[in-house]
Amino acid sequence: MNEEDIAARNFVTTDLEKGSVSLGTKTLSLNFISRIKNDLHIEYDTCQTALREWFTFGSPATAYMIVLGNKNIELMQEDPMTNGIFKILPQCHAAPHYFKWRRPKDASVSEIRTKVIKLINKMTKLLMASVWISTGFPMRYTELSILSVGGTSRNLYVDSDTRLFYFRVTYNKNRKFDNRIFMMDLPVTRNLFWFVYILRPFEIELLSQMLDVTDSSMLIGHFTNAVRQEIEHEAEELLATDGDEFNEETNQLVETSEALIEELRTKQAAGLAVMCTCIFVDVERFKLVTLSTFNGILLKYPKKRSARENMKISGLRQCLAGLWKDIIRPSLEGDVVPVRTPALFGHSKQTHEVVYGVNPSRDFPTNGSFDDYYAYKKLAQEFQSLTQYTLVQTKRTFEALVVEPQERQCHEAEAGIYDLLKAGGELFENFEFKSSAQERFTSAVLNSNERLLALQAITAFGRSLTFILPMLALKRKQRGKYVHFVAVPYESLKMATRTKLENAGLVVGETGMLTDLHAEANLSGVDVLVGCFDSYGDAGVADAMKRCEKVFSTRRSRGIFVFDEAHVLWLEKSFRDIFHSVKGLNWKSFLKVAFVFAKLPEWLLERICQERRIENEVWEKRLYVDAVKKAPNQNIPVDVENVRKIQIVERTAAMILNYLGNSTASKAVFFFGAKATMDAVRRRVNNHEVGMVHADLDSETKRSIFDDFENPDSPARVILGTKLISNGLDCASVNCVCVIDCNMTIIEYLQMIGRIRGEGYVKVMVTRAASMRREIDEDDPLMRILRALPDSRRSLGPS
DNA sequence: ATGGCTCGCTGGATAGACGG
DNA sequence: CCGTCTATCCAGCGAGCCAT
Structure with missing residues (x-):
């Protein structure tokens, strides 16, 4: 390599201050890698959840926990002669988690099959990128694409200590550094495990027809290419030596290859064999995932466009070498690293010196003669701990990421995931978690080292x-050990919560019982106490809570304390001072303190916790899970109109008729501030397509009107009501909410427009200037939340 | 340091998806 | 329905890599 060549190369430069390395204009840091990892993970998770529309199956986390991660299941001895990962951990363990069609007839609907195959293909690529980046020592593309779980070249293994997957890669480009180890981290292992053990058998079943018929096409494709090169090569040689025309017809190689291809065509099991061997198969096109596809994925992450560096596989490899040299290695304890790190990249000494600016013996002095397994493992773990899956919270939006709980030392479990699933099974037939975020949070509530748990998630x-x-x-x-507490903001929610808990089979009491005369006797069988926030501030209750041990028998201890709809703690504090009294409890003594809410950024949560005097040590051991991938209703257009009072009935009636005339299947909800207006409108549009509820009706009649409206087949398409009906009405096809001259708080407004689940629009008609009570002043942090919403939502009410 | 051989990038072509 | 955008494929080449 001459001087000019070297000068022309892009060298990696290091910025120690920022902890990043640069290649030309592109910058790589550990934080950047963790963002990519995180985004890939979330995307995979989303796809996995999307599949639940058609299937039931065990999620990656559950399946991993019960099968591969379950140390009660012993791994078979590694035997170099037995290939196939399923010899190490038999596939039958995963069988209970297999895919099942929700509606078996879907299996024959081709649109659904196409959608499913697309999703699977997307997941294949995401997983590929996750696997590649999570090890810290990225493979060459060729090495990655041929990773396999069976056959003679199988290279997936399980570490029996950590129960994590790793790859051993031997690649003939560089025989010198064979058997490099690529250790996956936990989230990747889970996803890969699920992919191989649960998704793959289903893929094979789904594609069985194609595997039978067009079966060997992917092998043939590969084979043909390889052979064609040989043929061309030979043809050239022939031409060069004796000038004969190269005749494909009579050529020996062509003959052999065609015979082989023919053999593959007839051999039905070839496609199956590929599906059982290779991991990264493009099931849409029946071939292995190609390099450009893979690079395409790398270029799309992190999700946020402005944060991308547009690095492809080679740039990333180069930068990673720089990171190891200047950022990671210095952070390792001691002066030496256990292995010659560059070896992990599959490069020679010379290449590093020249191209990467790394001198292995100078920059990575080793302490051992040979690179060994444990050393590789240690380094991978180091890398993974430096690029953890973390919450990336942007200041102004709710654009959210799921926190991956970090691995911690296990403490003794009171109950485990089995018990959760069992409990779920008691409540619902075929119970399963709706999402992995739900599953993760639930198991954290039951069993994790965190003391304070917070969940931000939408209603459904x-x-x-x-x-x-x-x-x-x-x-x-x-049985009988714990007493739990649930605090809710409103009386109506309290009743609803009671019912929910009772239906689940718990014995429920109310906080008021704590101050009863015979509290001790009454409370003996109670599992959980429900009360409004302010009831916990009541002097008697607060006192009783403090001497819990006396009120309850000494055998019982404090279980989970739940703040439901916790955002209200903040939203309403300015006018309900008594909330301030919900404090001064000995929070440490609860098993867990859990906040669940629709919207509450972590910084606000922190302030609430300070106000409730939640101890620092509890706060420090917290887990904030944000399952809101997108602020709900963010893109719904809102139209605010000032109308003269005298016109309002007529305008509303016209709007209803217009709506009924224009749309066919969707439904609309009209909220009225005054019952008189509603009645007047009702008189104008009294037909079977319009329903109405008001406070005078008894609850049964109300329910039946709701049910009628929620039923997609019924003619009822518009429902009129006061703002009270915003609780309890749940209909997926509502696409229009009209708010007619209502006095309302922001919370009530959000609740009303929350009736729209998907696309839709909001119309607000007002007659007075002060249509929204100003309970929240401009400096209130709530306004900061609202400012994150589109303008139309903020400028609600006349300015 | 050199030369040969691969790998991975490039950019145009094409098919397919999307959105008005 | 059509134009636009996006993903993928393909072929060719230059940089990267390795052996000597």
Whole structure:
């Protein structure tokens, strides 16, 4: 290599201050890698969840926990002669988690099959990138693409200590450094495990027809290419030596290859063999995932466009070498690293010196003669701990990422995931978690080292299950040991929560019982106490809570304390001072303190915790899970109109008729501030397509009107009501909400427009200037939340 | 340091998806 | 329905890599 060549190369430069390395204009840091990892992980998770529309199956986390991560299942001895990962851990263990069609007839719908195959293909690529980047020592593309779980070249292994997957890569480009170890981290292992053990058998089943028929095409494709090169090579030689025309017809090689291809065509099992051998198969096109596809994925991460560095495989490899040299190695303890790190990249000494500016013996002095397995493992763990999956919280938006709970020392479990699933099974037939975020949070409530747990999630997420299941599981495992507490903001929610808990099979009491005369006797069988926030501030209750041990028998201890809809603690504090009294409890003594809410950034949560005097040591051991991938209803257009009072009835009636005339299947909700207006409108549009509820009706009649409206087949398409009906109405096809001259708080407004689940629009008609009570002043942090919403939402009400 | 051989990048072509 | 955008494929080449 001459001087000019060297000068022309892009060298990696290091910025120690920022902890990053640069290649030309592109910058790589550990934080950047962790963002990529995180985003890939979330995307995979999203796809996995999307599949649940058609299937039931065990999620990666559950399946891993119960099968591969379960140390009660012994791994078979590694035997160099037996190939196939399923010899080490038989596939049958995963069978209970296999895919099942929700509606078996879907299996024959080709649109659904196409969608599913696309999703699977996407996941294949995401997983590929995850695997590649998580090890810290990225493979060459060729090495990655041929990773396999079976056959003579199988290179997936399980570390029996950590129960994590790793790859041993021998690649003939560089025989000198064979058997490099690539250790996956936990999230990647989970996903890969699920992919190989649960998704793959399903893929094979889904594609069985194609595997039977067009079966060997992917092998043939590969083979043909390889052979064609040989042929061309030979043809050239022939031409060079004696000038004969190269005749494909009579050529020996062509003959052999065609015979082989023919053989593959007839051999039905070839496609199956590939599916059982290779991991990264493009099931849409029946071939291995190509390099450009893979680079395409790398270029799309992190998700956030402005944060991308547009690095491809080679740039990343180069930068990673720089990171190891200047950032990671110095952070390792001692002066030596256990292995010659550059070896992990599969390069020679010389290449590093020249191209990467790394001198292995100078920059990575080793302490051992040979690179050994444990050393590789240690380095991979070091890298992974430096690029953890972390919460990336942007200041102004709710754009959110799921926190991957870090691995911690296990403490003794009161109950485990089995118990959660069992509890779920008692409540619902074929119970399974709706999302992995739900599953993760729920198991954290039951069993993790965190003391304070916070969950931000939308209404349909299944938030209440995240604490009901752990309560149930604890009740089964430790009967009578724990008393749990649930605090909710409103009286109506209290009743609803009571019902939910009772239906789940828990014995429920109210906080008021704590101050009863015969509290001790009454409370003996109670599992959980429900009360409004302010009831915990009541002097008598607060006192009783403080001497819990006296009120309850000494055998019982404090279980989970749940703040449901915790954002209200902040939103309403300015006008309900009594909330301030919910404090001064000995929070440390609870098994867990859990906050669940629709919207509450972590910094606000912190302030709430300070106000409730939640001890620092509890706060420090916290887990904040943000399952809101997108602020709900963010893109819904809002139209605010000032209308003269005298016109309002007529305008509203016209709007209803217009709506009924224009749309066919969707539904609309009209909220009225005054019952008189509603009645007047009702008189104008009194037909079977319009329903109406008001406070005078008894609850049964109300329910039946709701049910009628929620039923997609019924003619009822518009419902009129006061703002009270915003609780309890849940209909997926609502696409229009009209708010007619209502006095409302921001919370009520959000609740009303929350009726729209997907696309839709909001119309607000007002007659007075002060249509929204100004309970929240401009300096209130709530306004900062609202400012993150689109303008139309903020400028609600006349300015 | 040199030369040969691969790997991975490039950019145009094409098919397919998307959105108005 | 059509133009636009996006993903993928393909072929060719230059940089990267390795052996000597």
